[in-house]
Amino acid sequence: MDGLLTALAEHLGRPLPVAYADAVRAVPRHGFLPERVWPRDGAGGYAALDRAADPGRWTRAAYRDATLVTRFTDGLPSSAASMPSMVVRTLLLAGPAPGHRVLELGTGTGFSAGLLAALVGDDHVTTVELDPALAARAGANLKAAGRSPLVVTGDAADGWAPGAPYDRVVATFSVDRVPPAWLRQARPGGRIVTPWTSPWCSYGTLALDVGPGGTARGRFHAFGSFMPMRGAAAPPQGGGGTAGPARADGATTSTGLSPWAVAGGDLDAEFHIGLGVPGAAFAWDTGGEHAHTRLHLSDTATPSWAAVDYDGRHADRFTVTQAGPRALWDEVAAAYGRWEKLGRPGVERYRMAVAADGTQTVAVVAAVGDGTGEVPVRTLPACR
Structure with missing residues (x-):
C-alpha cells in the first residue's frame, strides 16, 4: 500500500x-x-x-x-x-x-x-x-x-x-459527446468529469462546470485514455480502422505529409484531428503485403477509405489512394494543417461550451488578432 x-x-x-x-x-x-x-x-x-x-x-x-x-x-x-x-x-x-x-x-x-x-x-x-x-x-x-x-x-x-x-x-469511461442526461441531472454549480474519445484518438479528460438552464462550460485536460462507453450508443474507437488493400476504384495521388505526423503518437495532433475529422479512424499495416508500411483510414459512417503508403526508401513523399464519398486523407491533412496554423495547441487549450439547447461546441484558445480568443473546432448538435 x-x-x-x-x-x-x-x-x-x-x-x-x-x-x-x-x-x-x-x-x-x-x-x-x-x-x-x-x-x-x-x-x-x-x-x-x-x-x-x-x-x-x-x-x-x-x-x-x-x-x-x-x-x-x-x-x-x-x-x-x-x-x-x-x-x-x-x-x-x-x-x-x-x-x-x-x-x-x-x-x-x-x-x-x-x-x-x-x-x-x-x-x-x-x-x-x-x-x-x-x-x-x-x-x-x-x-x-x-x-x-x-x-x-x-x-x-x-x-x-x-x-x-x-x-x-x-x-x-470515455465519450465523444456529453450525454444530455448527465447535463440535466447535474445541479447548477456542479461539475461533470469524463474521459474523452474519438474514432481517431482516445485521449484527454473533460471537466465541465454546469450553469443555469442546462448550460455548461469547461476545458480539456491532458491525461486519460479509457475504454469507451459500452452500450448501443457507444462510439467506435481510435485506431479502429481495418488495414487492407487499396481498391481499384481509388484515386491515387501523393503527399509530402508524413502519415506518422498524423497517426504516430503525437496526442495533441491526434486529438485535434479526432475533433476536426468526425468518424475517421486509422490502422497501421506493417505486414508488407501492400507496401512497406501503410496507414489505412476508414470512416465509421460511410464506405470512404484511404491508404497512405511508405515505400521504405523515400520519407519525403508518400502514395495516397482514397475513395468513397469522403476524401479522408484530404480531410485529415487539412485538419493537421489547421492545427499547425493554430500554433500546434496542446489538449489543455481546448474548451467546450454547452448551450441551453444542448448544442456542444469545442473551441481552441489561439492567437486572434493582437490577442487570444476561442476558435471553434467542432460543433455537436443537440441530442435528446
Whole structure:
C-alpha cells in the first residue's frame, strides 16, 4: 500500500491530499480485483496472471500503478481496473467534498466508487453499471471493503434520475459527446468529469462546470485514455480502422505529409484531428503485403477509405489512394494543417461550451488578432 501511495505521489508530482491518501488506504485495491487479471506483457499484449498460481506476483500487480484488464470480449479488452493514478487524477479534478451527492458512471470493479464513498460518504454516492454481473460483483467487493454506495444496473448514458440533482458526475469511461442526461441531472454549480474519445484518438479528460438552464462550460485536460462507453450508443474507437488493400476504384495521388505526423503518437495532433475529422479512424499495416508500411483510414459512417503508403526508401513523399464519398486523407491533412496554423495547441487549450439547447461546441484558445480568443473546432448538435 505504501508503495502505491509513493507511486501516486510521484505521478502527481506532489503528495496526495490527506483525505485522498486516507481513502486509498481505506479501500484496498486488491479487494476489487478478480482472481485472474491481465497486465501488459511488455510486447504490446497482455499476459494472464492468476492469484492461485502466483499470489506474490498477483499482489504486486494489484498495488502497481498500472491498468489491469479484468475481462475480454471477442478477444479484446472490455473491462479493466484503471491505473490508480488516473482514477485519483480524475477524482481530484472532480473535487468531491464531504456531503456532495455524486453520480459515478461505469462501476467496473467498484474501486473508484469505494474511493468516492470514503471521500463524501456512502449514502451520497450512486454508481451505475451496464453489466448486471459486473454490478453484482462490484457490490460484493464494496460490501467486503465496508462500503455501501448505491449500485445500480442500467445504461450509464441515461445517468440515474431518481438521485438527481448531483453535485458531481464522474465517468470512468470515455465519450465523444456529453450525454444530455448527465447535463440535466447535474445541479447548477456542479461539475461533470469524463474521459474523452474519438474514432481517431482516445485521449484527454473533460471537466465541465454546469450553469443555469442546462448550460455548461469547461476545458480539456491532458491525461486519460479509457475504454469507451459500452452500450448501443457507444462510439467506435481510435485506431479502429481495418488495414487492407487499396481498391481499384481509388484515386491515387501523393503527399509530402508524413502519415506518422498524423497517426504516430503525437496526442495533441491526434486529438485535434479526432475533433476536426468526425468518424475517421486509422490502422497501421506493417505486414508488407501492400507496401512497406501503410496507414489505412476508414470512416465509421460511410464506405470512404484511404491508404497512405511508405515505400521504405523515400520519407519525403508518400502514395495516397482514397475513395468513397469522403476524401479522408484530404480531410485529415487539412485538419493537421489547421492545427499547425493554430500554433500546434496542446489538449489543455481546448474548451467546450454547452448551450441551453444542448448544442456542444469545442473551441481552441489561439492567437486572434493582437490577442487570444476561442476558435471553434467542432460543433455537436443537440441530442435528446
